[in-house]
Amino acid sequence: MERNQVYNFSAGPSVMPESVLRTAQSELLNYKGSGMSVMEMSHRSPAFQEIFDETKALLKEALNVPDTHEILFLQGGATMQFSMVPLNLMYRTGSADYAVTGNFSGIAAREAEKYGTVHYACHTANCGHTVIPSQEQLHLSKDASYFYYCQNNTIYGTQWHYVPETGSVPLVCDMSSDILSRPVDVSRYGIIFAGAQKNMAPAGLTVAIVRRNLMGHALPITPMLLDYQTMIDKDSMLNTPPCWCIYMLGLQLKWLKEQGGVEEMQRRAAQRSQLLYDYLDGSRLFRASAQPSARSQMNVTFRTRNAELDAAFAQGGAQRGLKHLKGHRISGGMRASVYNAMPMEGVQALIDYMNEFEREHI
């Protein structure tokens, strides 16, 4: 069946490369002559182990993960990591620093309060989460078990454009919505985690990259599946992993490599978002929601002069195949999520539509 020409600006789950989907389709009933779908394969079979190992190796290569760190394939999304991080790292001092710059870091901080003392390194709610604090604005504790932040805030369309400097305090970063969109120096982090459903794979897989020498001290009440050390020991297969999602991640990582890796993704992300922000800055109807220094390259948030017009814009977009432009219910306005798999043609189609809408409603 032909795919209609639709551009999917959903914040997640989100657009995937068409060639990746075509490969999945062609292999769906019979993976490489095995007579089985990947969905039917024992996770202990050599065929699946090969998929698993290759996917892990591709991710290690794509993000240049050093040998000090372990790549884990988990379940439960970022929300499960909100619990798993303090359960595993709070042992160090009993307290942790949280930089709250949006909805999800706020939820993570409140969850961590169950397991220790949370110091708020910043809280940008009073600025409507439209900013990212500078290094100097962060309140750092010397005795923090770790420093936690969310690198890209999908709802507010903001993104950290620097890596916080925290001395000997390990960095923990939620990269759910911008992983694989730019290079990252993994060696600087204690834990990086990301729900897969933006730049990696279908929903149902969470990738965690953890520094081995921090693990092995989970709180005694930690559920067995939520102990990073156990998952390291079992190479993510304490129980059946989300096999199909891992397979899809592998396909997407092959695509990413063919396209030129994270450096090329960074170039494209800059290009896509720059086009949109340039348009918004010159518009007499639309304006970008986030402060210029904090603008996200993944989720471009914007609005018109009122909510009715915002709704009309999103609705009109959907009718012409520009899907999911409505902003999150918390923030209102509009949001164009332009992840790795969003082609430049989609961005151009959106700008054409904005131009047209502006002329009609100015």
Next chain:
Amino acid sequence: MERNQVYNFSAGPSVMPESVLRTAQSELLNYKGSGMSVMEMSHRSPAFQEIFDETKALLKEALNVPDTHEILFLQGGATMQFSMVPLNLMYRTGSADYAVTGNFSGIAAREAEKYGTVHYACHTANCGHTVIPSQEQLHLSKDASYFYYCQNNTIYGTQWHYVPETGSVPLVCDMSSDILSRPVDVSRYGIIFAGAQKNMAPAGLTVAIVRRNLMGHALPITPMLLDYQTMIDKDSMLNTPPCWCIYMLGLQLKWLKEQGGVEEMQRRAAQRSQLLYDYLDGSRLFRASAQPSARSQMNVTFRTRNAELDAAFAQGGAQRGLKHLKGHRISGGMRASVYNAMPMEGVQALIDYMNEFEREHI
């Protein structure tokens, strides 16, 4: 691509109906004219909500789930439920009864010890887990928060053929490997849960059916995603659910309904397993591993006179397209998993091969 004629006896992930896979394949790039794959759809979109609601309704219908109970779509497999059950139900009295009749109920019991006192209602390890105790053999505590058992033991090939009578103590049952293979009176249970990867969907989805009036009292240290009440309140969408697996479950439930529902699955399961056990009971080379009264209709475990011959049998099977006949490393021997989607032709092909192998090695 044509599917080779292969019969997949894997204990899980396991064989799926070919027509289900063909539908998934045909819709993979463009779900019902949306121009999107189900893998790319926002979980908050009307299109996905429809899939979600329909799947839930089909499951409610298939298992005749009463309105006192809620169906939840979770992640983490049965292993996550090993923690989630005590975290949510141990509040009642601080202790629970566990019937250990295999590997996974044993792991569940040890996990529960983190959160309360575990009484062992039975422990069949000294019989090599080849039996299921009778009602009279169960040691029941009056003050148990719940009574826990695993209805079908995939590794040992045993299955409970009655529902334990525990008075006012709620039943909690791991039905991972036999859910949807026979009717169940859900009203008798506090919690039923099942990893999807045997009779339901690809790995990465866990179904829980919970009685609402037991919930809302999770231990304070419970991770937010592991509180059944929260998931009830959010209709399983506190965060992004495993959308693709839910979609695949919906397809498989439609297939199940077309085939005649769980009553027909029960008839087929009896027929498939009876053929195999009859053959084994008459064989001079093979013998069934489980005691007759405890035999599973889902996982038929058997062995020859020695491990070398067992290995040769499994290997020879694989060469002729009878895949994954090797038993679990814990139990040794062989195992033929004959779930809902295993056609009778597969069982017949296996018996033909056993006959041939027996003639050669007797």
